[in-house]
Amino acid sequence: MNDTSAQPTRRIPITGYFARIFTGFVSLLKGLKITFHYLSHPSTVVTQQYPENRATLKMAERLRAQLTMIHDDNGYHKCTACHICEQACPNASIHVAERAKPALSKTELDTFIWRLDSCTFCNLCVMVCPFQVLQMKSTFESSVYDQRLLIYNLSRYAGPTSTVLAKQADDEARKNAVEPRSVYDGPTALNGFFLAGIPKELLVTLDRKGEV
Amino acid sequence: MVSSEMASSVLPNSLSHTRAGIHISSLDERILKGQTDSKERADRETTQEYFVNMGPQHPSTHGVLRLVLRMDGETVRDVIPVLGYVHRGMEKKAEYVGYRQQVHFTDRLDYLSAVMGNWAMSSAIEKAMKTELNDRIETIRTIVAELTRIQSHQLWWGVLGMDLGAFTPFLYGFRDREKITAIFEETMGGRLTMNYIQPGGLMFDIHPDFVANVKKFISYFKPLIEEYEELFGGNVIVQERLKNVGILDAKSAISLGVTGPILRASGVAHDLRKLEPYGVYAKTKFNVPVGTVGDCWDRYQVRMQEMRESISIIEQLIDNVPEGKHMVMKFGAKIRVPEGVYYSQMETARGIFGIFIASDGSEKPYRMHFRTPNFNNLWAITQMAAGGRVGDLVAILSSIDIVVPDIDR
Numbered sequence: 001m002n003d004t005s006a007q008p009t010r011r012i013p014i015t016g017y018f019a020r021i022f023t024g025f026v027s028l029l030k031g032l033k034i035t036f037h038y039l040s041h042p043s044t045v046v047t048q049q050y051p052e053n054r055a056t057l058k059m060a061e062r063l064r065a066q067l068t069m070i071h072d073d074n075g076y077h078k079c080t081a082c083h084i085c086e087q088a089c090p091n092a093s094i095h096v097a098e099r100a101k102p103a104l105s106k107t108e109l110d111t112f113i114w115r116l117d118s119c120t121f122c123n124l125c126v127m128v129c130p131f132q133v134l135q136m137k138s139t140f141e142s143s144v145y146d147q148r149l150l151i152y153n154l155s156r157y158a159g160p161t162s163t164v165l166a167k168q169a170d171d172e173a174r175k176n177a178v179e180p181r182s183v184y185d186g187p188t189a190l191n192g193f194f195l196a197g198i199p200k201e202l203l204v205t206l207d208r209k210g211e212v
Numbered sequence: 213m214v215s216s217e218m219a220s221s222v223l224p225n226s227l228s229h230t231r232a233g234i235h236i237s238s239l240d241e242r243i244l245k246g247q248t249d250s251k252e253r254a255d256r257e258t259t260q261e262y263f264v265n266m267g268p269q270h271p272s273t274h275g276v277l278r279l280v281l282r283m284d285g286e287t288v289r290d291v292i293p294v295l296g297y298v299h300r301g302m303e304k305k306a307e308y309v310g311y312r313q314q315v316h317f318t319d320r321l322d323y324l325s326a327v328m329g330n331w332a333m334s335s336a337i338e339k340a341m342k343t344e345l346n347d348r349i350e351t352i353r354t355i356v357a358e359l360t361r362i363q364s365h366q367l368w369w370g371v372l373g374m375d376l377g378a379f380t381p382f383l384y385g386f387r388d389r390e391k392i393t394a395i396f397e398e399t400m401g402g403r404l405t406m407n408y409i410q411p412g413g414l415m416f417d418i419h420p421d422f423v424a425n426v427k428k429f430i431s432y433f434k435p436l437i438e439e440y441e442e443l444f445g446g447n448v449i450v451q452e453r454l455k456n457v458g459i460l461d462a463k464s465a466i467s468l469g470v471t472g473p474i475l476r477a478s479g480v481a482h483d484l485r486k487l488e489p490y491g492v493y494a495k496t497k498f499n500v501p502v503g504t505v506g507d508c509w510d511r512y513q514v515r516m517q518e519m520r521e522s523i524s525i526i527e528q529l530i531d532n533v534p535e536g537k538h539m540v541m542k543f544g545a546k547i548r549v550p551e552g553v554y555y556s557q558m559e560t561a562r563g564i565f566g567i568f569i570a571s572d573g574s575e576k577p578y579r580m581h582f583r584t585p586n587f588n589n590l591w592a593i594t595q596m597a598a599g600g601r602v603g604d605l606v607a608i609l610s611s612i613d614i615v616v617p618d619i620d621r
Binding site: 020023024028029030031034037046059060061062064065084085087090120121122124127128136143208 | 307316439
């Protein structure tokens, strides 16, 4: 009543039994030599002490971690709300909302909604944009405590493009043509205010208006 | 006869389908009819068979793969893979997504050969569009594909070590893979899912430091392959656990549709890079490593040799990257592919990755099919593992080097 009869025929031969023990031991020591080499040479350490090295950490320029909309020095962008990025997005992570009553041009961008939670970082929106409005940045620390905070509005104002605004007479006219938008504005579950479980004060601190 | 009743009751009916020419329930039927061969009957009279689930959550199944094992003591009698735990309906999904967006799907099949997947999809679309590519695009594609092959084999080497109970190779493999990942990050902007090779060219031109960094990596990694051999391959315990384990002969390897290093380890010198050269492989000189026995040790040797060959291919190409544009097609949101049927295949790190497109002339494919290498390679386990031990099964599974999202897709 034993199951040894079903064993495959891999039996250790008696001949060379001690020689096998010896060669096994030698091969083990050879491997350990490499391990001890790395142990005794601190220069071979490759571990990075993140987040302690945040100040010196340099990510690759092209690393795709955060979609941003390029705003010029005056804070104006070039987006004409043409929806090409929205069509290129493979899983509808982008939603371009236009203004109901455009002030100066035919269509004006209201909010540019980007869902980080469903984004695949394929970079197609950046590539297809005819006006080079979008950019993938390498700021990768985007974790938040609530999933809903991953739905961003990328535009800082609702209004026409920088080209249209440049034709305006003065700053006063420009100011009247645009309406400020914050990072959590837009027709999503997040209206910038009042979320179950998230106090309003926290939202203000999370508002990365200056960054995104 | 307790065992036979158990066998029929435990095995769900859904598993009783034909699989690679073998009827799964045939063993159970034979048990029920008492038509077992003499050795099996002798075993059964004294021992009781039982079923064990390996996975779906198991560290050595490399993902959510479930293997139903018919066991006799510690001996594996039969292995029945159960799939579908990461099925995402990729092929159906592809019918609703445009051609431009298809490329990033291939990142998510065999993620360790992501660039080759991108290339296969892009070349299928290019074939359909009859796009002529310049030498720069082809050369860069070949270089990054070979880098991908190396990083995939590095990870496999580390994971093989961990599956056999050695933790050190895992860290060393990842340490060296990180160097390639950094190169990829610099040029492609992604570390795992790059979406780099696009229909008509490349998403970006190579980074100005690309050539220097690749050369630096080659000079760094060349001596390390010998270190790998000394640390892991030279170890007698490793050799004992891999030699004559999981033997797959050439005939059954071909009949199972096995491709890649597993097929070559079984003694079949089948490599698409040689047989149907794509990219600039025709201009390069390299050998196709072939095994003799077809066991886990041969598969180990073939992959180690493939890393050396990949390095030699990169060395031949990296000095003379031709000048030219990195994109010859307009990068629009939509691509309209002419009506017809197109197929493109690549030799990835795991075998032949094929893409079949049936186009009706619109911007979305009428039908899309992925011929993934891991799906066929997995079924070889039914032949390899039968008669071995559970410990051998872990080594065999690791030597197949499966990526589960590629199987289920």
